[in-house]
Amino acid sequence: MKKVTINSVASHAGVSKKTVSRVLNNEPNVSASTREKVLNTFKELNYSPSPIARGLAQNRSFIIGCIYDNPSKSYITRVQTGALAACQENNYNLLIHPCELRGEALIENIQQLFQTSRPDGIVLTPPFSDFAEVVEFLKSKNIPYARVASATLKDDSITVRSNDEQGAFEITQHLIELGHKQIAFIKGHPDHSATAQRFKGYLRALAQNNIEFKDELVEEGNFSYHSGVDSARSILDLSPRPTAVFASNDYMAAAVLKLASQRKLNVPDDISIAGFDNAPIARHIWPGLTTIAQPVEEMTKQAVTQLISHISQPQEEPYQLTLEAELITRESTAKIN
Amino acid sequence: MKKVTINSVASHAGVSKKTVSRVLNNEPNVSASTREKVLNTFKELNYSPSPIARGLAQNRSFIIGCIYDNPSKSYITRVQTGALAACQENNYNLLIHPCELRGEALIENIQQLFQTSRPDGIVLTPPFSDFAEVVEFLKSKNIPYARVASATLKDDSITVRSNDEQGAFEITQHLIELGHKQIAFIKGHPDHSATAQRFKGYLRALAQNNIEFKDELVEEGNFSYHSGVDSARSILDLSPRPTAVFASNDYMAAAVLKLASQRKLNVPDDISIAGFDNAPIARHIWPGLTTIAQPVEEMTKQAVTQLISHISQPQEEPYQLTLEAELITRESTAKIN
DNA sequence: CTGAAAGCGCTTACAG
DNA sequence: CTGAAAGCGCTTACAG
Numbered sequence: 001m002k003k004v005t006i007n008s009v010a011s012h013a014g015v016s017k018k019t020v021s022r023v024l025n026n027e028p029n030v031s032a033s034t035r036e037k038v039l040n041t042f043k044e045l046n047y048s049p050s051p052i053a054r055g056l057a058q059n060r061s062f063i064i065g066c067i068y069d070n071p072s073k074s075y076i077t078r079v080q081t082g083a084l085a086a087c088q089e090n091n092y093n094l095l096i097h098p099c100e101l102r103g104e105a106l107i108e109n110i111q112q113l114f115q116t117s118r119p120d121g122i123v124l125t126p127p128f129s130d131f132a133e134v135v136e137f138l139k140s141k142n143i144p145y146a147r148v149a150s151a152t153l154k155d156d157s158i159t160v161r162s163n164d165e166q167g168a169f170e171i172t173q174h175l176i177e178l179g180h181k182q183i184a185f186i187k188g189h190p191d192h193s194a195t196a197q198r199f200k201g202y203l204r205a206l207a208q209n210n211i212e213f214k215d216e217l218v219e220e221g222n223f224s225y226h227s228g229v230d231s232a233r234s235i236l237d238l239s240p241r242p243t244a245v246f247a248s249n250d251y252m253a254a255a256v257l258k259l260a261s262q263r264k265l266n267v268p269d270d271i272s273i274a275g276f277d278n279a280p281i282a283r284h285i286w287p288g289l290t291t292i293a294q295p296v297e298e299m300t301k302q303a304v305t306q307l308i309s310h311i312s313q314p315q316e317e318p319y320q321l322t323l324e325a326e327l328i329t330r331e332s333t334a335k336i337n
Numbered sequence: 338m339k340k341v342t343i344n345s346v347a348s349h350a351g352v353s354k355k356t357v358s359r360v361l362n363n364e365p366n367v368s369a370s371t372r373e374k375v376l377n378t379f380k381e382l383n384y385s386p387s388p389i390a391r392g393l394a395q396n397r398s399f400i401i402g403c404i405y406d407n408p409s410k411s412y413i414t415r416v417q418t419g420a421l422a423a424c425q426e427n428n429y430n431l432l433i434h435p436c437e438l439r440g441e442a443l444i445e446n447i448q449q450l451f452q453t454s455r456p457d458g459i460v461l462t463p464p465f466s467d468f469a470e471v472v473e474f475l476k477s478k479n480i481p482y483a484r485v486a487s488a489t490l491k492d493d494s495i496t497v498r499s500n501d502e503q504g505a506f507e508i509t510q511h512l513i514e515l516g517h518k519q520i521a522f523i524k525g526h527p528d529h530s531a532t533a534q535r536f537k538g539y540l541r542a543l544a545q546n547n548i549e550f551k552d553e554l555v556e557e558g559n560f561s562y563h564s565g566v567d568s569a570r571s572i573l574d575l576s577p578r579p580t581a582v583f584a585s586n587d588y589m590a591a592a593v594l595k596l597a598s599q600r601k602l603n604v605p606d607d608i609s610i611a612g613f614d615n616a617p618i619a620r621h622i623w624p625g626l627t628t629i630a631q632p633v634e635e636m637t638k639q640a641v642t643q644l645i646s647h648i649s650q651p652q653e654e655p656y657q658l659t660l661e662a663e664l665i666t667r668e669s670t671a672k673i674n
Numbered sequence: 675c676t677g678a679a680a681g682c683g684c685t686t687a688c689a690g
Numbered sequence: 691c692t693g694a695a696a697g698c699g700c701t702t703a704c705a706g
Contacts, residue, residue, distance in 0.1 A: 016677040017677090017699090048448075056683065058702090062454065080433065084433070096433055097430070115386070117398075251621070286595040
């Protein structure tokens, strides 16, 4: 069977291919009868227009590329969910392209993406949202992009973030209100802007309550479960042992919980544990983790929706939005004994 | 700045565009000096060929589409990891396209994908790997596809599976060897072929050890954590309470563990719990879950690698491979008290 | 309301 | 070893 193209349809329907194209794109200036004739031919020949040909003619691919390098798989899943929602609403498709932030060939890797495909726009997720090198590259290539959860890099592009500093403040405040003063903190990945933001929120809450900051209570993690295990070990070995631990994400908090359980510590009676992100694991373990719910799906959906609308008609005003995070209290935090 | 195309390069280098195309594609029959001249022009003009134009001319997109509908996010993440590895090795890109198996418009949804993009091939993951309607559709459209973890549907296409029945047999055998006879079982999603396979393995182990099968020990889950909670409730309410629970995946097993912990049951002393998949959560919780490690990434990578090679040159022999699953024992299972 | 021509940026098939 | 022509399947810009 031969491939059916706009030409087959045109000749079969006895019209020009321009008219077929008009019907295809719902353009005006086609008589009702002609339109119907063409529509029937579509069905008869089982015609389906080639997106590649349209792409070449219009210089568009209807593809959004998602660039990420994130130790938290569940974060990526949520990003994808949000991005897909926006794409589906707009007849776009989503291409995923993980990159290694610290790889030798980051920019080459992204260039590679554009050599093999040509997304109409890129959604940048942490840590790339704040990575000047990548942002500059996209700008130099004139590729539309949107940034999710950026915090530090000033850039007049589409940006949707949540208030990490405030979230970290609130959860620390929550621990303080429960009577905790010795609150250990596990930092996230140093390349992620959220890491500094969450640390800031922690510091602000301590300061506001006149609690002395102690460097020995702070551990360097990297958002991975594994790094949480290492940090937990150091923290639980401290003497006196802190009465609470605030980890910069739920994976690391889960690691603290696991290690504490292994050591027969009772959570929250012996030690309170809090996380960040409201990842699935936060409610899948026992006790459930007190955490900060970030609207990751919503942030990404908003960012991609704006990106797509910007692609069709570039806007003057850059779209910048900050969504609020929300404290979720579960069983892992309690009043100090 | 004007867009630089094969024409700009050709005229700038003083050759025909066919020659430029030859250099681009590393074809022979270009003199070393000409090749170098063209290569230099590439750099000088910062030329990057248009994948869309090439796609139209070659009728290829260098895109693989991944179709899925899976309640387990971590499974999807692993599928993506494997598919991406294969794509990257072959200069392909990965498009993700979730579908609702039970949505009214499943086929329309997939058709939609082909109206907005045109992947060169499709990788089908559970439950679609065994879904005749989808397979038939792709076949009718002459779209190359590969199936991951299919178990029941006979189809002479590229298929990579793991031995779910044997894995389930082994983990049940493991529980039996620990002295358990009252082993509850939580089924997976009825639309997934793995569900029946895992149940079969459970039954075979019981039979082989002359343990009577009891219907009341079997709960219907759907692979989601939430369904695990419901099933766990019923199981823990049984009297006498089973001494072990084998859940068809780790999420549901984690749910059993959480509920047991909430009820102050000690795992594994009061009750042993086993899962399936070796999802991250299996090692992130305490006690760690005894489970079956399935090589999901490897299965998908193999499937996509074969798919891509089949796209370039269709093979006669269909590629069919079965990988073995492996029992991982952790702290959640122990000798019966 | 309709269509013929040119073009998107490449490759294929052929000629020399 | 090199290139002119035609074509991939659409859209754009223009003419009527």
